[in-house]
Structures are given as structure tokens and as C-alpha cells.
Amino acid sequence: MKLGARILKTGIAIVLALFSASFIDAPGGIVAGISALFAMQPSVYKSYRTIIEQLQGNTIGALLAILMVHFFGFNILISGLTSIILISLLLKLNLSNVVGLAVVTQLIIMDAHDGNFYTTALLRFSFVMIGVLSAFVVNTLFLPPKFETKMYVNCLNICGDIFKWIRLEINGTTEYHVVKRDLDDIKSRIEKLETQFSLYKEERAYTKRRALRNTRKKILFKEMIRSTRRAYDVLRKLNRYENDVLNLPEELKIQIKFELDELMTHHEEILMRVTEKIPNTKLEDHSLIRVYKINLIDAFLVELRKDESDVEYNKEHIFQVLGAMFEYREQLQHLDRLSHSFYKYHKDDRKINITNENLDL
Helix, strand or coil, X not given: CCCCHHHHHHHHHHHHHHXXXXXXXXXXXXXXHXXXXXXXXXXXXHHHHHHHHHHHHHHHHHHHHHHHHHHHCCCHHHXXXXXXXXXXXXXHCCCHHHHHHHHHHHHHHHXXXXXXXXXXXXXXXXXXXXXXXXXXXXXXXXXXXXXXXXXXXXXXXXXXXXXXXXXXXXXXXXXHHHHHHHHHHHHHHHHHHHHHXXXXXHCCCCCHHHHHHHHHHHHHHHHHHHHHHHHHHHHHHHHHCHHHHHXXXXXXXXXXXXXXXXXXXXXXHHHHHHXXXXXXXXXXXXXXXXXXXXXXXXXXXXXXXXXHHHCCCCHHHHHHHHHHHHHHHHHHHHHHHHHHHHHHHCCCCCCCCCCCCCCCC
């Protein structure tokens, strides 16, 4: 069982909502806990938007419920019809995110048979908004989401797994189906990483200076994730055309190994630079292999000139592998420039807050 921050915050928000509702001497305080559950969001900005949307949606639901009871009275069929009208109206107003809680608000108000109906309706609407406000307060002040840490650590861990398989693939020491199964898992992890970034992208800064810095940080993290996907594409191509790569002449295969080793080392250095574990200096070519490495395109052009009868691989498949490698290199060069630019223009306020790097988030 994994107890995440969002689960813990949801429980705290429910407790806070119920505690706040207990100060109102009226039945139905449990509604505050229910609304806190509905209103909990994965990011602070989404919580802010939720308050606005929930206020609109719940107000519409409450007013519609009061009008329907006033004209038609308490009736099961009327409650169902009111729900249909409310859902249709909220969808028309682009408030689909708050349909669930708005319908709950409408139903609990239409269920108010005892005492003064209008007073009870107001109290129950108040309980709903107490829950929404409790979720916002908890999400803002208690354990705010650490998107930068999550994205960086996941990029680091995913890239580590990709590099491991790339090194094994190029040496022909893997089983196709084992790598294919792990590729599906890596793809799922990258998609979750992209979901985290979409939430991080929605976050807003409160000052103009922080807004500019945060914009640069968002671009940097976007390209980090894109670089991770490019590395995944290289591994996917190597796995798909494994036999073609293994049947290449030894000279060309060695040049591909050199190229891949250079790309992976470059990627690792950029990731280390982001957390300032290595100096922010321009990466030089890796001189250890420079003596032996030739241009990969030149090496492959030499191979293309050979007679078709002499080759044991599909040249079109090798083109796809090399294409993925070149796209990966281009993406890394772009990420390299962005990281230098970030530290150049934010010397006094440039810290990217990464904590708990050993955790796979």
C-alpha cells in the first residue's frame, strides 16, 4: 500500500471540512467532507480554478433546486428531471468538471423536507462551499506538489533504464521479448511524466520576475522530457531492428556504439548540470573516442556502396535507426543550449529545487 501526498491531503481536507462544519449547529455537516473529496486537485492552480468553477456550478445547482421545489414540490421524478437539466446546463456553460458536486448539491437541497426549506438549502450550500475551501487551503499550504522534483527524478530514472537497455541491445546480449515488455513499461512511465508536466505547466507565479523565470524553467523541463522520449525512440528502433543492427559490419557497428555512447554521456551530463552537480561549462567532444570515431553518415555511405548481395541486413531499417539517433542528438543539442541560457539569465535566482533524488516518484 502506497500512501501518497494527495491521499494524505485528501484525508486532512476532509477532517478540516468536517471540523469547520461542526461549528454550524445544523444537521448535514457530512456534506462538507464529501465536497472536500470532490474538490481535491493535483495542483495548486487547479485548486484555484476549482473554487471558481465550484462556486459557479454549485450556485446554479442550488438555485435550480430551489426553483424546482418552489414550483413543483418534493418529488423523486422532479429530482431526476432537475439533475438532467442541471447537467445539460453545466455542459453548455463548459463547467463539466464540477458536474458531480453540483448534482450532489442539488440533490441534498431537494431532499430538505424538515423545517424551513430555504434556511436548510442555504445551510447545505454553505457546507458544500466549506468543503471546497478546505480542499483549497490544504492543497495550497500543506505539502504542495513538488513537480520539479518528480519530473527530474523520473527523467533520471527512466533515462537510466533506457541507457541500460541501449548498451545491452547494441552488444546483442538481450532477448527481444524481454526488452519489448520493458519498452511498454517505459512508454507508460514517459506518458505519466508528460501528464506531470501538463499539471506543472498550469502553475502560475505571483510576480513578474518569477513568472519569467518559471517560463524558462517550464521550457527547460519540457525539453528534458522530450529528450527522454527521443532516447526511448532510439531504444525502440534498436529493439525493432535488432537483427539488422547485429548483422552490420563490425566497423560500422563500432561507429554506432561510439555515437550512442557519446549521446548517452552527453544526456547524463546535462541532467547533472540541471542540479548544478557539475559546472555550467560548455560540453566538449569526448576526446577518448575522438581518435577512433568517424562521421556516422560517412561510414554508412561507404556501406551503401557495397553490392546488395554482400549485405545481410535491410538498409532501410538501418536508416530508421540512424534517423532516431540523429533526432536524439539534435534534441540534446537544443536542451544543452537551453540549460546554458537558463543559468546565464538567472544567475541570482536560478535554483531548481530538487529534493529526494533517490526516490522514484
